[in-house]
Amino acid sequence: MAALAHSRATLRLVGDDLQPEEVTALLGAEPTMTTTRGQRNELGKGPRIWRTGSWRLEAPDAEPANPDGQVAEILDQLTADLAAWRSLAARFRIDLFCGWFMAGSNEGVSLSPGTLRALGERGIRLDIDLYGGSDDQDAADDAPV
Secondary structure: OEEOOEEEEEEEEEEOOOOHHHHHHHHOOOOOEEEOOOOEEOOOOOOEEOOOEEEEEEOOOEOOOOHHHHHHHHHOOOOOOHHHHHHHHHHOEEEEEEEEEOOOOOEEOOOOHHHHHHHHHOOOEEEEEEEOOOOOOOHHHHOOO
8 A cells, every 4th residue: 555645634622712812822822813703704606704713723735645754743832731632522624634645546654652642632533535546547547465
């Protein structure tokens, strides 16, 4: 199995009552992006209104994929105080949103036990979007014999 070609990772906290300044103070780092409920969104295809608040911190893209490194890049900037994390997890949805991109078929990636433990201790759910490669070859052709 070949290594996954490319990965993206963003820590997201989302909730109707989320105030970005409060989350920034608790976590101890400046976010990449924030929104508040009712805020006008000028991104994309015309103006919209945000239905909820969010606080996001992105890791640099990795080629080849390095999800363990991306999680460390994000968490190393933030508080290690698990009580602060529990407080946030009780009030907001917290996830690590990952985009995993293949260049071909049958690529893979692993997460270390330390990474999984760090996410779990903080109440961070792992959300993954997988993007197929550009190979038009049938996946069965690559299956081991």
